[in-house]
Amino acid sequence: MKIEYKLIKNDNKARLGKIKTNYGEYDTPMFMPVGTRATVKSLSPDELYEVGSGIVLANTYHLWLRPGEDTIKKAGGLHKFMNYKRPILTDSGGFQVFSLAKNKEKDITEEGVHFKSHLDGSNLLLTPEKSIEIQNKLDSDIAMSFDECPPYPVSYEYMKKSVDRTLRWAKRGKDVHNNPNQALFGIVQGGEFRDLREYSCKKTVEMDFDGYSIGGTSVGESKEVMYKMIDDGIRYLPVDKVRYLMGVGDPIDILEAVERGVDIFDCVLPTRIARHGQAFTRSGKINLNNARFKEDFTPVEEGCDCYACRNFTKGYIRHLITTKETLGGRLLSIHNIRFLIRLTEEIREAIREDRFLEYKNEFIEKYKN
Amino acid sequence: MKIEYKLIKNDNKARLGKIKTNYGEYDTPMFMPVGTRATVKSLSPDELYEVGSGIVLANTYHLWLRPGEDTIKKAGGLHKFMNYKRPILTDSGGFQVFSLAKNKEKDITEEGVHFKSHLDGSNLLLTPEKSIEIQNKLDSDIAMSFDECPPYPVSYEYMKKSVDRTLRWAKRGKDVHNNPNQALFGIVQGGEFRDLREYSCKKTVEMDFDGYSIGGTSVGESKEVMYKMIDDGIRYLPVDKVRYLMGVGDPIDILEAVERGVDIFDCVLPTRIARHGQAFTRSGKINLNNARFKEDFTPVEEGCDCYACRNFTKGYIRHLITTKETLGGRLLSIHNIRFLIRLTEEIREAIREDRFLEYKNEFIEKYKN
Numbered sequence: 115m116k117i118e119y120k121l122i123k124n125d126n127k128a129r130l131g132k133i134k135t136n137y138g139e140y141d142t143p144m145f146m147p148v149g150t151r152a153t154v155k156s157l158s159p160d161e162l163y164e165v166g167s168g169i170v171l172a173n174t175y176h177l178w179l180r181p182g183e184d185t186i187k188k189a190g191g192l193h194k195f196m197n198y199k200r201p202i203l204t205d206s207g208g209f210q211v212f213s214l215a216k217n218k219e220k221d222i223t224e225e226g227v228h229f230k231s232h233l234d235g236s237n238l239l240l241t242p243e244k245s246i247e248i249q250n251k252l253d254s255d256i257a258m259s260f261d262e263c264p265p266y267p268v269s270y271e272y273m274k275k276s277v278d279r280t281l282r283w284a285k286r287g288k289d290v291h292n293n294p295n296q297a298l299f300g301i302v303q304g305g306e307f308r309d310l311r312e313y314s315c316k317k318t319v320e321m322d323f324d325g326y327s328i329g330g331t332s333v334g335e336s337k338e339v340m341y342k343m344i345d346d347g348i349r350y351l352p353v354d355k356v357r358y359l360m361g362v363g364d365p366i367d368i369l370e371a372v373e374r375g376v377d378i379f380d381c382v383l384p385t386r387i388a389r390h391g392q393a394f395t396r397s398g399k400i401n402l403n404n405a406r407f408k409e410d411f412t413p414v415e416e417g418c419d420c421y422a423c424r425n426f427t428k429g430y431i432r433h434l435i436t437t438k439e440t441l442g443g444r445l446l447s448i449h450n451i452r453f454l455i456r457l458t459e460e461i462r463e464a465i466r467e468d469r470f471l472e473y474k475n476e477f478i479e480k481y482k483n
Numbered sequence: 484m485k486i487e488y489k490l491i492k493n494d495n496k497a498r499l500g501k502i503k504t505n506y507g508e509y510d511t512p513m514f515m516p517v518g519t520r521a522t523v524k525s526l527s528p529d530e531l532y533e534v535g536s537g538i539v540l541a542n543t544y545h546l547w548l549r550p551g552e553d554t555i556k557k558a559g560g561l562h563k564f565m566n567y568k569r570p571i572l573t574d575s576g577g578f579q580v581f582s583l584a585k586n587k588e589k590d591i592t593e594e595g596v597h598f599k600s601h602l603d604g605s606n607l608l609l610t611p612e613k614s615i616e617i618q619n620k621l622d623s624d625i626a627m628s629f630d631e632c633p634p635y636p637v638s639y640e641y642m643k644k645s646v647d648r649t650l651r652w653a654k655r656g657k658d659v660h661n662n663p664n665q666a667l668f669g670i671v672q673g674g675e676f677r678d679l680r681e682y683s684c685k686k687t688v689e690m691d692f693d694g695y696s697i698g699g700t701s702v703g704e705s706k707e708v709m710y711k712m713i714d715d716g717i718r719y720l721p722v723d724k725v726r727y728l729m730g731v732g733d734p735i736d737i738l739e740a741v742e743r744g745v746d747i748f749d750c751v752l753p754t755r756i757a758r759h760g761q762a763f764t765r766s767g768k769i770n771l772n773n774a775r776f777k778e779d780f781t782p783v784e785e786g787c788d789c790y791a792c793r794n795f796t797k798g799y800i801r802h803l804i805t806t807k808e809t810l811g812g813r814l815l816s817i818h819n820i821r822f823l824i825r826l827t828e829e830i831r832e833a834i835r836e837d838r839f840l841e842y843k844n845e846f847i848e849k850y851k852n
Contacts, residue, residue, distance in 0.1 A: 152802065156809045159794070181777060181802045189780050189798060197794050408550060411558050425528070425566050429558060433521065433550045440525045440809045 116297040116324050117201075117255060119356045119377075123465065127375040130465040133169075133356060135201040135255040136295055137193060140168025142356065142377040143461050145368065145454040146203060147385065151176045152186075152196040154451075155385045156444040159198045165420060165452040166459065169201040169255070171380040174248050175210035175240070179233055183251040191253030203380070204254040206245045206287075206301075209361070212263045222262060224279065242287040250293040257291065258327060259284040261301040266333040273305045277314045288321055297324035299358060302347045305330055306339050311346035325356035328376070332361040340367070344374045351375075365394065365457055365481060369474045372461055384450030389443040391435040394453040398482040402432040402446070420452035421445070485666040485693050486570075486624060488725045488746075494834040496744040502538075502725060504570040504624040505664055506562060509537025511725065511746040512830050514737065514823040515572060516754065520545045521555075521565040523820075524754045525813040528567045534789060534821040535828065538570040538624070540749040543617050544579035544609070548602055552620040560622030572749070573623040575614045575656075575670075578730070581632045591631060593648065611656040619662040626660065627696060628653040630670040635702040642674045646683045657690055666693035668727060671716045674699055675708050680715035694725035697745070701730040709736070713743045720744075734763065734826055734850060738843045741830055753819030758812040760804040763822040767851040771801040771815070789821035790814070 118134040131142040147154045147162060149170045154162060162170060172192060177183065189195040192202055208227075211220065215229035226241030242260040249257035261280040264273060280303050291298050300323035304310030318326065328347040331340045344359065351357055356378060359371050363381020371379065384394070391402040395415045400407075402414075413423040414431065422431065422445035434442025457477075464473035487503040500511040516523045516531060518539045523531060531539060541561060546552065558564040561571055577596075580589065584598035595610030611629040618626035630649040633642060649672050660667050669692035673679030687695065697716040700709045713728065720726055725747060728740050732750020740748065753763070760771040764784045769776075771783075782792035783800065791800065791814035803811025826846075833842035 151806045151808055152799070153808045153810045156813070158790075158810065158813075176806075180806055181798070185778055185798065185802075188778050189796070194780075195796075195799055195802075197799070409554055409557050411563075421527075427558070427564075429550070429554065430521070430564055430566070433554075433564075437520045437545075437549055439520055439522045440813070441522045441527065444525070444527075444809070 116295065117356070119325065119354065121353055125465040125468050125470040126373070128372050128461075128465050128470045129375055129377055130462055131356070131377055133201075135169075137199060137201045137255060140201065141462055143368070143372045143458045144168045144378050145363065145451075145458050146171045146378060146380040147451050148173075148380055148382045149196070149198075150382070151180070152192060154447070155389070156440060156447055157451075159196070161421070161448055162198070162451075163200070165448060166455045167200065167451065169203055169378070170198065171203045171205060172196075172252070172254065173207070173210060174204045174245060174252065175207035175214075177204075177252060178207060178248050179231060183248040187251040187253070193253070201255040203256040204249045204252050204258065205360070206258040206260040207240055207248070208245070208260050209263050211240050224282075226260075242283040243290045246287040246291045246298070250291065250296065253293060254296060256297045256299060256325065257293070258299050259287045259301050259323070261303060261329055263330060263333070264303075264305065266305065266330075266335050268305065270307055270310075273303075273307055273310055277303050277310050281314065281317050284318060284321060288323070299323050299325040299327050299356075301327045301329040301360075302351075303330045304347065306335065306343060308342075308346045311343065312350060315347055315350040319350065319352060323355070325358060326351050327358040327360050329360055331359065337367070337370075341370050341374065344371055344376065348375050363454060365454065366478060366483075368454070368457060369461070369477060373470070373474060384454055385447045388446035388450050391432070391442070391446065393446050394450050396477075396480050402428060402435050407432045414446070414449050415453075418449065418452065419456075420449045422449040485664065486725070488694065488723065490722055492834065494837050494839040495742070497741050497830075497834050497839045498744055498746055499831055499834040500725070500746055502570075504538075506568060506570045506624060509570065510831055512737070512741050512827045513537045513747050514732065514820075514827050515540045515747060515749040516820050517542075517749055517751045518565070518567075518571075519751070520549070521561060523816070524758070525809060525816055526820075528565070530790070530817055531567070531820075532569070534817060535824045536569065536820065538572055538747070539567065540572045540574060541565075541621070541623065542576070542579060543573045543614060543621065544576035544583075546573075546621060547576060547617050548600060552617040556620040556622070562622070570624040572625040573618045573621050573627065574729070575627040575629040576609055576617070577614070577629050578632050580609050593651075595629075611652040612659045615656040615660045615667070619660065619665065622662060623665060625666045625668060625694065626662070627668050628656045628670050628692070630672060630698055632699060632702070633672075633674065635674065635699075635704050637674065639676055639679075642672075642676055642679055646672050646679050650683065650686050653687060653690060657692070668692050668694040668696050668725075670696045670698040670729075671720075672699045673712075673716065675704065675712060677711075677715045680712065681719055684716055684719040688719065688721060692724070694727060695720050696727040696729050698729055700728065706736070706739075710739050710743070713740055713745065717744050732823060734823065735847060735852075737823070737826060738830070738846060742839065742843060753823055754812075754816045757815035757819050760801070760811070760815070762815050763819050765846075765849050771797060771804050776801045783815070783818050784822075787818065787821065788825075789818045791818040
C-alpha cells in the first residue's frame, strides 16, 4: 500500500491525525528528524525509536551522490540499508541543488537543473524524472515531487513562471513514478504572493497527490511572511491528505504552523545546534559552551525523560562539547529531538482535549529566545 | 576498600583471576577501553556495559587540563561525572607528558617534568605528588604511580638513572596517596635491560603496591624485545597482585602477554582504528574504506554478537565512514572493543579448561595482519 491518512479531530484549524504506512503508523502533528546521508547525525536507529520518532527524512541528493541509489536498491532499499524499521520520507533533492550549488554554478532549464557536484565539481543534471527514479529505488515510504525553490525575495513575474514550471515538473514526476509501496507528495509554491499560492495549490491538488507540502518557506522571509505563506497555501488543500511544512523545526514555528493546520515537519535544527552545544529547554535555548555550566551538575532540563537528561549533567556534556568529544553532540541531539517530539506529543494531547491555543500560549510565554 | 585480586587458576603462566572493586568485580584477563577525556570516544556507558567492558581507563593528564580535577571532585568523582557505574583506572599522566610535549619543550628534573600544555603552550609542572593528588580527587578505583617513560632505545646508563628516579618518584607518590577507596599500582621500568627490569621490579615490589604495571613497552621496540621485556619484568612480581601491561591492544600481543602472566591491558587501538574505518576480524583487520565493501551487505564479522554486527552491514558502515558520519566510527568502535573483550572472554574460558596454548595457536593461525 501507499500511506493512509486519517483525520481524527480538529481543534479549530489544528489537526490530530494518524498516518499508516508499510512500516507502521504514527500520529500527527509529528516532527521528523533529518537523516541526511541515511543517518540522523550521530544517532542509532534504536535511539530514534527511544525518543519517539515516528518518521525520519533522508536526502535524495546526498544519497544519489553517495553511495548511489543503485547501491541502496541492491541493499534492499533505504530501510534495510540503514536498518530503520519505521517510516522514511525522502525529499526531492531540489532544495540541496538550489542551496548547495552557487548561483553561477547552476542553470535552471525546462528539462531540470544543471549544476556542479558539491563534492568534486563534476557536472550533474537533476530532472523531475531522475528525482522520482532515484526515490523509487530508495524505496522510501513517502517521495517528494521535484520543485523549484526560488530565493527570497523574487519578482512576481519570476515567481509566476517558477510556479508554472514546478507544476509541469510535478506532472512529469508523477507520470514516471512507479513504486506501488511509495506515496508521492506534491509541493505548493508561490512565495509570498497570495494569488500564486492559491493557483499553485489548486493546480497541484488537481493532480491528486497522496499528500501536500508547503514549500518555499524558511528561505529568509520574516516570521510574519512565513505564517502568511502557510495560511495562503493551506486553505485550498484537501482535509483528507497530510500537510507537510518543509524545513521548520523552531518550536514557536511548529506551534504557529500546527495552529494553521500543518501535520508534519522536518528540520536539521535540533541536531545542528546540538553539535554546537545548544540545547532546547522550556525557557528557551541554552548554550553549554557558556562557562556558567562548567560546574552545573543538573540535567540539561529537569523533568525531561530523554536518555541524556536521565543520565548526564550539563557540566559533563559541556566538558564533552568543549573538548570536541562526539558523545556531547550525540547526547544533545537526543535531547533536542526528544524536546521537539515531546512538543508534538503535548500538542496532540492538547488538540485531543480542545485546548491547543491555551497550550500554545502557555508554551510561548515561557519560551524566550 | 581498595581492590582485591584473587588468582583462580593458572594454565602454565597464564592466569585466570577476579578483581573486586567498590564498583563491582570483573574477571581477568581483561581488556580496558580507553576513555581519554572521561568518555570512550563516541560511546555511551550503556554501550560499554553491553560489550562486556569490566573496567575503563581515563587519562589524568587530559582531565587535569580540562575540566580540571577540582571540577570532577565537585561532581562527586569521575564515576559520577561520566556516569560510569563500573570500575575506572586512571593513568599517571606521565605517558602524555612524555609523548605530547616535544623534546625541546620538556625538562625532566628530580622534582618532576616541566613542559608546555599541548592546548595553549602554557608552562606546566607535573610531579609524582601532583599526579597522585589529581588521581585522589578523580577518585578512580585504581591510580597509577608517576614514572618516567624513556624513549626507545636509550643507553644503559640513562636507563639506570631513569629507573632510580622512577623508584624515588614511586615512593614520593605512595607517601602522599590518601584515598582509602583507591588502589595504587607501581610501575616496573628498565627498558630492554634484563638486570634493570629485575632491579626495578624487586625495588618496586618492596614498596608493596596494590598491583603492578609493566611499563616502557610499545615505544617503538620490536615484538621480540617487547615480549622479552614482559618476561624480564614479570618474573619477580608477586602472584597475589594484578599485573597490568600498559598500551597494548593488538590481539596477538594480548595473547603473548597472557601467556607470560599478564592480567589487564589497555589501548586506544580499537577506537582509533575504528574512526579510520578499520575493523578487527578473526582473519585479521579489514579496512572498510576499501571499495570492495561498497556493496557487501553482510556484517563486519559473521557470528559476532556486537550491536554493529547484529544490525548493520559492511556496505552501510563503509558509507558512514566515507561520508564522515560519526555513527560509522561509533559502530566500528563497538565492534572492535567487543572483539578484544570477547577475545579475553575466550582466553579465560581456555585457561579454565587448561587449553590456553591450543587456543592461542588456533587464533594466531587464522589471524593474518
